[in-house]
Amino acid sequence: MCIEEDTTKGERTRRRLLDVAASEVARRGLAGASLSAIAREVGIKPGSIYFHFGSKEALIEAMLEDGIRASLHRLAAALDDTPAPGGAEGRLRAAVRAHLGALADLRDYAVVVLAPQFAEDREALPTFRALRHDYLEHWRRIVADAQRAQVLPDGLDPREIRDLLLGALNAAGLSGRSPDRTAMVLAALLGFRS
Amino acid sequence: MCIEEDTTKGERTRRRLLDVAASEVARRGLAGASLSAIAREVGIKPGSIYFHFGSKEALIEAMLEDGIRASLHRLAAALDDTPAPGGAEGRLRAAVRAHLGALADLRDYAVVVLAPQFAEDREALPTFRALRHDYLEHWRRIVADAQRAQVLPDGLDPREIRDLLLGALNAAGLSGRSPDRTAMVLAALLGFRS
Amino acid sequence: MCIEEDTTKGERTRRRLLDVAASEVARRGLAGASLSAIAREVGIKPGSIYFHFGSKEALIEAMLEDGIRASLHRLAAALDDTPAPGGAEGRLRAAVRAHLGALADLRDYAVVVLAPQFAEDREALPTFRALRHDYLEHWRRIVADAQRAQVLPDGLDPREIRDLLLGALNAAGLSGRSPDRTAMVLAALLGFRS
Amino acid sequence: MCIEEDTTKGERTRRRLLDVAASEVARRGLAGASLSAIAREVGIKPGSIYFHFGSKEALIEAMLEDGIRASLHRLAAALDDTPAPGGAEGRLRAAVRAHLGALADLRDYAVVVLAPQFAEDREALPTFRALRHDYLEHWRRIVADAQRAQVLPDGLDPREIRDLLLGALNAAGLSGRSPDRTAMVLAALLGFRS
DNA sequence: AATGAATGAGATTTCATTCAT
DNA sequence: TATGAATGAAATCTCATTCAT
Numbered sequence: 001m002c003i004e005e006d007t008t009k010g011e012r013t014r015r016r017l018l019d020v021a022a023s024e025v026a027r028r029g030l031a032g033a034s035l036s037a038i039a040r041e042v043g044i045k046p047g048s049i050y051f052h053f054g055s056k057e058a059l060i061e062a063m064l065e066d067g068i069r070a071s072l073h074r075l076a077a078a079l080d081d082t083p084a085p086g087g088a089e090g091r092l093r094a095a096v097r098a099h100l101g102a103l104a105d106l107r108d109y110a111v112v113v114l115a116p117q118f119a120e121d122r123e124a125l126p127t128f129r130a131l132r133h134d135y136l137e138h139w140r141r142i143v144a145d146a147q148r149a150q151v152l153p154d155g156l157d158p159r160e161i162r163d164l165l166l167g168a169l170n171a172a173g174l175s176g177r178s179p180d181r182t183a184m185v186l187a188a189l190l191g192f193r194s
Numbered sequence: 195m196c197i198e199e200d201t202t203k204g205e206r207t208r209r210r211l212l213d214v215a216a217s218e219v220a221r222r223g224l225a226g227a228s229l230s231a232i233a234r235e236v237g238i239k240p241g242s243i244y245f246h247f248g249s250k251e252a253l254i255e256a257m258l259e260d261g262i263r264a265s266l267h268r269l270a271a272a273l274d275d276t277p278a279p280g281g282a283e284g285r286l287r288a289a290v291r292a293h294l295g296a297l298a299d300l301r302d303y304a305v306v307v308l309a310p311q312f313a314e315d316r317e318a319l320p321t322f323r324a325l326r327h328d329y330l331e332h333w334r335r336i337v338a339d340a341q342r343a344q345v346l347p348d349g350l351d352p353r354e355i356r357d358l359l360l361g362a363l364n365a366a367g368l369s370g371r372s373p374d375r376t377a378m379v380l381a382a383l384l385g386f387r388s
Numbered sequence: 389m390c391i392e393e394d395t396t397k398g399e400r401t402r403r404r405l406l407d408v409a410a411s412e413v414a415r416r417g418l419a420g421a422s423l424s425a426i427a428r429e430v431g432i433k434p435g436s437i438y439f440h441f442g443s444k445e446a447l448i449e450a451m452l453e454d455g456i457r458a459s460l461h462r463l464a465a466a467l468d469d470t471p472a473p474g475g476a477e478g479r480l481r482a483a484v485r486a487h488l489g490a491l492a493d494l495r496d497y498a499v500v501v502l503a504p505q506f507a508e509d510r511e512a513l514p515t516f517r518a519l520r521h522d523y524l525e526h527w528r529r530i531v532a533d534a535q536r537a538q539v540l541p542d543g544l545d546p547r548e549i550r551d552l553l554l555g556a557l558n559a560a561g562l563s564g565r566s567p568d569r570t571a572m573v574l575a576a577l578l579g580f581r582s
Numbered sequence: 583m584c585i586e587e588d589t590t591k592g593e594r595t596r597r598r599l600l601d602v603a604a605s606e607v608a609r610r611g612l613a614g615a616s617l618s619a620i621a622r623e624v625g626i627k628p629g630s631i632y633f634h635f636g637s638k639e640a641l642i643e644a645m646l647e648d649g650i651r652a653s654l655h656r657l658a659a660a661l662d663d664t665p666a667p668g669g670a671e672g673r674l675r676a677a678v679r680a681h682l683g684a685l686a687d688l689r690d691y692a693v694v695v696l697a698p699q700f701a702e703d704r705e706a707l708p709t710f711r712a713l714r715h716d717y718l719e720h721w722r723r724i725v726a727d728a729q730r731a732q733v734l735p736d737g738l739d740p741r742e743i744r745d746l747l748l749g750a751l752n753a754a755g756l757s758g759r760s761p762d763r764t765a766m767v768l769a770a771l772l773g774f775r776s
Numbered sequence: 777a778a779t780g781a782a783t784g785a786g787a788t789t790t791c792a793t794t795c796a797t
Numbered sequence: 798t799a800t801g802a803a804t805g806a807a808a809t810c811t812c813a814t815t816c817a818t
Contacts, residue, residue, distance in 0.1 A: 010802065019195045031226025035788065042200075047789075048803055056788065153382040160379045163369050164362040171308075171361020177354065188347040191385055204777065229813060242778045250813060273802075400798065407778065420613030423792060435794075502753075514810050539772040548759065548767045555753020556746040559696075563745050573742045576735040578774055618811065629810075630782055630783065638809065 013053045015043045021063045022108035030060065061125055067109030070130040071102045075138055079153035088142075089192060096183050097143045103173030114170040119184065139166065151192060210236045210247045215257045223253065224226065255319055261303030261323040265296045269332055282336075282343035283386060289336045290377050291365065297367030308364040320334035345386060395456050402440045404430045409451045418448065441442035449513055455497035456519040457492045463526055476530075476537035484557065485508055485572050491561030502558040527554065539580060596634045598624045603645045604690035612642065643707055649691030650713040653684045657720055670724075670731035671774060677724050678751065678765050685755030697754040721748065733774060 020041045027189035031155050035056055039046040053059040077099035103110045113127075113135065136159075143158040143165070152161055165186075172182040214235045218227035229250055233240040247253040272292035276285050297304045306322075307329070330353075336360070337352040346355055359380075366376040408429045412421035422443055427434040428527035441447040458531040470479050491498045500516075501523065524547075531546040531553070540549055553574075602623045606615035617638055621628040635641040660680035685692045694710075695717065718741075725740040725747070734743055747768075754764040758776050 008801090013802080017813060023321040029225050034786085036786075044802090046787090047791085047805075049803060052788070098333050133366035156379055156382060159378070160366070160371065161383065163365050163371075164376075164380060164383065167365020168362040171357050171364070172354070175357050182354070182358075185350055186358060188350060189355065189358065189384060207777080228811080232813080238777090239779055240813080242779080244814075245777060401798085402592050417611035417613050419611050422790080424790080433800055434792080435801080437800060438793070469700075483690065511690040544767055544770060547766070548754070549771065551753050551757050552750040552768060552771065559749020559752070560742070565742065565745075570742070570746075573738055574746060576738060577743065580773060590780090593780080616807080618807075627783060628782095628808085629784075631813090633781060634811070
């Protein structure tokens, strides 16, 4: 119900499973999210999940990938709408709005974008990891451009700045405040127009 | 071994249990941290934990309280060393350094200070919740003072600014970069001397 | 594809189900053979099996009966080709060749003929049980005739001799050695021409 | 109850688990033996098995190894009692008696020695596989010696003869007939004194 | 101060089976 | 002639917990 609409019954169940999985993982963490609870919420029996996903891990993985894909899509779309030559500052502002918008709209799926919980297992979730790397790389480039345009302080590793920015956005985004307001406060802090 | 020193064997075991619990919770989340794994790491049998703590929840709670108490202690000590009249900016810088220092020194215990995972259960962990509230209130006051002194933009809810700042610090602190460097980058971003 | 040829699509599927069931039971045992695995191998969905057989037990039963029927048929045919008066030794040799031939040709179905796994359930599989009894009775008569003709030692319960012989044949047959070679070795051991 | 005596409560439970596991595997096959059934028979709860064995596979493995070890021990003891120079025929007879004795005394554990069900998984159960190989090698040497002494037909691969002999012994042994009687019948068939 | 041996509840997973389409 | 989507029961396994020793 949160990312896109489907048609057949099976696809509807699958989508609900992903949504509820996102909500459970957001609320109770990876290990705390139980298939029994997810099934109960969706209105099916635990065993029936296995018609749609091969394992708990597969369900979580699909959910994470959906989440990061949707976030990437929003970020790319926001940048496409902002002419590159037009100005690094505009692109930075667009990225901030896209990130906060994703946190607000994708809600539970957005645990995906920050989630220090997934940092551990070096091997697991390679696709998700790769997509998240993409997302961070996008941001690094945006920050580097902003530095070159003197919108952000020069002479610093753009990744350090990016991490601080995303940390701030995530914390604020998750605290439930409106994206617009958060964008405004951040702009005031950093000294540029929101 | 991470927060303070003990003497008797029982106290040593208790301390190791807290340390390992912090590490397990940091790595696997609240639900994912299992008493068997903790006991194994400490070198005792799962049942023996109950000599030291009444339940899993009691162990986690003690660990969380230790962590937030140590953080509070560091913050208070840093502010005590900085004369209040001397300047709101100095106090803000001291708080930043204290927070980053706690993240660096307390390592796993520091999951406590950010940990959006504990935000949910309205009832549980009242003491921990109260202490964390204290910590955030300290920060709110520091930010409000800084706003009054024109070190941070005025006219905004200090809690919004505080959340952005702590979010940024937490993200950077957990990413493993040195506290000094992070403090410097943050100061550059906000436009004041680190 | 292993016992006889069919025509319609449904009959072809039925036959493949039996073949794959034989293979799975041979490899993993009665309880270890799963309908999902059988369906996957045949290229249909588990539920579709129920168009062909009323239950797992019915499928297994049909497979077992096919196997023991084919074995009986081969044994009878071999004896028919060997004139009864001609000599008990010839009939014994023909039976040995028939049994080894069945093991070689029917492969997985031949688990049926030995399979000490089915010895237990007193009630189940009555038809199969009856047919296997037939098979053993045929052999008992062949052995008794051979004893009377001094080809096998007299004064012993023919069933004891039969069980030893079939045990030997089954072990050798399943070990993958050629029927001809095994027949030759057995003949050498027993002191008659193969 | 079947292989040796123990002392502590834990060791007694462990032994009963092995005994009951042997009985269940003998009766229902590897896949058909359920931990719930085993636990029920032993008088504990399924989860308690995991105090003694790390997994179902570990329990089965321990049981198989116990079985093949006991068989090997009996075979070695029987051969030790029979002077090597004294005669290959005596050693062959001793081996036959040892094998039949193991089948009779170890009962369910003896499924281990034949069990064509374990032939499948090339990787699994390496220790058990190695011990079973030892057992078969012992027999190969006994048979080869008997061939050299003209007790068994010369000019044939001793492994072929060994497999026929063991197949016969296993079939007879499992059919419940007395070891003495079976040994006698076999000797009559092979033309030497039992 | 800790272990040994268990329990009961719940987790993930598999499986035979059903039935509308 | 089959599939899609589910079910309910059982299986293996984990975990927090208990308690006698």
